[in-house]
Amino acid sequence: MRGRWYEEFRRGETWRSPGRRISRRDIRAFAGLSGDHNPLHIDSLYARRGPFKGPIAHGLLGLAVASGLLDRLGIVRETVLAFVGMDWRFVRPIRSGDTLRVNLRVLAKRKTGQSDRGLVTLASVIVNQKGKPVQEGRWTLLVHRRPGASSD
Amino acid sequence: MRGRWYEEFRRGETWRSPGRRISRRDIRAFAGLSGDHNPLHIDSLYARRGPFKGPIAHGLLGLAVASGLLDRLGIVRETVLAFVGMDWRFVRPIRSGDTLRVNLRVLAKRKTGQSDRGLVTLASVIVNQKGKPVQEGRWTLLVHRRPGASSD
Numbered sequence: 001m002r003g004r005w006y007e008e009f010r011r012g013e014t015w016r017s018p019g020r021r022i023s024r025r026d027i028r029a030f031a032g033l034s035g036d037h038n039p040l041h042i043d044s045l046y047a048r049r050g051p052f053k054g055p056i057a058h059g060l061l062g063l064a065v066a067s068g069l070l071d072r073l074g075i076v077r078e079t080v081l082a083f084v085g086m087d088w089r090f091v092r093p094i095r096s097g098d099t100l101r102v103n104l105r106v107l108a109k110r111k112t113g114q115s116d117r118g119l120v121t122l123a124s125v126i127v128n129q130k131g132k133p134v135q136e137g138r139w140t141l142l143v144h145r146r147p148g149a150s151s152d
Numbered sequence: 153m154r155g156r157w158y159e160e161f162r163r164g165e166t167w168r169s170p171g172r173r174i175s176r177r178d179i180r181a182f183a184g185l186s187g188d189h190n191p192l193h194i195d196s197l198y199a200r201r202g203p204f205k206g207p208i209a210h211g212l213l214g215l216a217v218a219s220g221l222l223d224r225l226g227i228v229r230e231t232v233l234a235f236v237g238m239d240w241r242f243v244r245p246i247r248s249g250d251t252l253r254v255n256l257r258v259l260a261k262r263k264t265g266q267s268d269r270g271l272v273t274l275a276s277v278i279v280n281q282k283g284k285p286v287q288e289g290r291w292t293l294l295v296h297r298r299p300g301a302s303s304d
Contacts, residue, residue, distance in 0.1 A: 020187065026185065029181070029185050030185060030216070033178065033181050033182060033185060033213075033216065034216035034217060034219055034220040035172065035217065035219075035220020035221065035223060035224060036216075036219045036220040036222070036223040037220075037223060038223055038229075038232065039230065040232075040233075050233075051233055051234075058216075058219070059234075059235040060212065060215060060216050060219055060235070061185075063212060064182070064185065064186035064188070064210075064212050064216065065186060065187065067186055067187075067188045067210070067212055068186040068187020068188045068189075069187065070188070071187060071188040071189060071190055072187060077190075078191065080190065080192075081192075081202075081203055082203075082211070082242065082245075083211040083212070083242050084241065084242060085239075085240055085241040085242060085289075086238070086239075086240050087237075087238075087239050087240075088237055088238050088239075088240065089236065089237040090234065090235050090236060090237060093234075137237075
């Protein structure tokens with residue numbers, strides 16, 4: 001099912017994604033794919049002596065999973081052209097076994113010079129199974145306008 | 153080999169990472185791990201009709217690879233405590249076959265309330281094999297101070 005055209009987003013609208021559990025296997029796979037083998041993520045003995053008292057997921061794994069949850073929500077399916085930018089804060093660690101969701105709210109919309117697309121800014125919060133924010137910020141997406149919409 | 157303590161970073165200092173080539177397999181692996189199966193990334197026929205005239209890597213895959221290149225540089229190895237936040241722009245598409253590097257520069261340093269750590273902000277640019285920036289912005293990292301450094 002197709003997602004929304006630019007025109008169909010409304011300021012203040014909100015969504016809550018389905019959940020996804022983060023496994024140790026996800027963390028190892030992310031280390032392999034990214035090349036970030038920081039022992040905070042993959043060496044339990046090292047990580048236990050550190051500030052988090054155990055291994056934590058790469059922050060960017062949490063963000064990657066959130067982008068997948070956005071895809072599953074379907075709101076920009078086949079209507080998003082590009083991820084344009086973000087302001088982002090990693091506020092709490094994510095551990096294997098945590099279940100993440102992403103809460104989204106439309107903050108702003110803006111037309112661009114090109115008549116077939118527009119920018120949509122979402123306030124995004126990744127929350128864990130306790131409802132605590134683990135990451136938050138703003139994502140700006142370039143979204144198709146409705147085909148045949150007036151080009152003004 | 154251990155990276156730098158907070159005290160050892162100097163404003164204006166720069167680094168250039170080794171390169172890494174992005175493969176179609178990396179893109180498929182990232183789709184599977186993140187859950188973002190947007191056809192822009194994994195369906196060549198769909199992507200060829202789109203604005204990029206072919207499949208592109210997930211922007212967050214490029215960012216993940218850049219974090220791995222930072223790890224390989226070794227400058228924060230076993231001294232980084234956490235990725236705190238970023239401002240980030242995705243400026244050009246990344247395609248399979250592209251080779252990415254990350255160029256880094258120390259923008260700012262700031263002590264925190266805790267005497268054993270400080271914040272280091274890096275200006276980061278991911279460039280492709282043509283030397284064109286594909287992503288850029290700022291990363292803020294929490295870095296250990298030298299053990300036994302004065303706590304003022």
